[in-house]
Amino acid sequence: MTRDGDRDTTSGMAERPGRFVVLEGIDGAGTTTQAARLVDRLRREGKATVRATREPSDGPIGSLVRQVLTGRIVAPGGRAPGWATMALLFAADRMDHVESDIEPVLAEGGIVVSDRYDASSLAYQSVSSGSGGERAVEWIRQLNRHALRPDLTIVVDLPPDAAAARRASRGEPAQLYEQNETQRALALFYRDLARHMPDDRITVVDGAGSVDEVHERIFAAYRQLEG
Ligand SMILES: Nc1ncnc2c1ncn2[C@@H]1O[C@H](COP(=O)(O)OP(=O)(O)O)[C@@H](O)[C@H]1O
Numbered sequence: 404m405t406r407d408g409d410r411d412t413t414s415g416m417a418e419r420p421g422r423f424v425v426l427e428g429i430d431g432a433g434t435t436t437q438a439a440r441l442v443d444r445l446r447r448e449g450k451a452t453v454r455a456t457r458e459p460s461d462g463p464i465g466s467l468v469r470q471v472l473t474g475r476i477v478a479p480g481g482r483a484p485g486w487a488t489m490a491l492l493f494a495a496d497r498m499d500h501v502e503s504d505i506e507p508v509l510a511e512g513g514i515v516v517s518d519r520y521d522a523s524s525l526a527y528q529s530v531s532s533g534s535g536g537e538r539a540v541e542w543i544r545q546l547n548r549h550a551l552r553p554d555l556t557i558v559v560d561l562p563p564d565a566a567a568a569r570r571a572s573r574g575e576p577a578q579l580y581e582q583n584e585t586q587r588a589l590a591l592f593y594r595d596l597a598r599h600m601p602d603d604r605i606t607v608v609d610g611a612g613s614v615d616e617v618h619e620r621i622f623a624a625y626r627q628l629e630g
C-alpha cells in the first residue's frame with residue numbers, strides 16, 4: 404500500500420488481512436451506541452480479534468482534544484481554538500491512533516470498529532470554518548492524505564431534530580459543535596459524504612427506529628463487506 408504522495412486510493416483489502424470499519428454521523432445519531440453493538444455482534448459471531456475504538460482517541464492527543472471539546476481547556480478570553488487548529492489536532496491524534504491502536508490489530512487480521520474517523524474532521528472542521536467550506540474541505544483532506552483508509556464507512560443518518568432530542572435525553576452538557584444550526588449543516592454534509600470522499604466505500608444507513616433496527620441495517624452493510 405502506498406503511504407506517501409497522494410491519498411491512497413486502494414481499499415487496502417487485498418493487502419491487509421484485517422477489516423477497518425468506521426461509524427459516522429451527527430451528535431446524537433447513535434454512532435457510539437451502534438459501534439458498541441456492532442462490536443458485540445462480531446464477537447458473538449466468533450471473530451477472534453475485534454477492537455472497539457474512537458476518535459478523539461484515548462491517547463494523549465485525543466485526551467487533549469476531548470478537553471477542548473468539553474470546554475475544560477480554553478484560551479484566555481474563553482475562545483475555543485479555530486477550525487484549522489482543531490483540524491491539526493485531530494489529524495495528529497489520528498496519526499497516533501492509527502499507529503497505536505488500529506494498525507497493530509489489522510496486521511494480525513483483526514477487525515477494528517472506530518466511532519468516528521477522518522470523515523468527522525472533514526465534516527466538523529469544514530462546517531465550523533464558516534464561509535470557506537469547500538476550501539476547508541480540501542485543506543483538511545490534504546492534511547489527512549496519509550491517514551489509513553477504512554474498508555467501510557457507515558454514516559448513521561438521523562434528522563437533526565431527532566438527534567437533538569436524543570442528545571437531550573442523554574443529559575450531558577452541550578459540547579463544542581452541538582448547536583442546532585451546526586448540526587443541521589453537518590447532517591447535510593454527511594448525506595453528501597461520498598462526494599467528498601470519492602475513493603472510499605461509504606454506506607448511509609437510516610438511523611431512525613430502535614437500537615436493534617438500526618443495528619440490523621448496520622450489520623447488513625458490514626456483511627456486504629465480507630462479500
Ligand atoms: N435507536 C435509538 N433510539 C433511541 N435512542 C437511541 C437510539 N440510539 C441511541 N439512542 C440514545 O440516544 C443518545 C445518543 O446516542 P449516542 O450513541 O450517544 O449518539 P452519538 O454517539 O452519535 O452522539 C443516547 O442516550 C442513546 O442511548
Ligand SMILES: [Mg+2]
Pocket residue numbers: 434435436518
Ligand atoms: Mg458518541
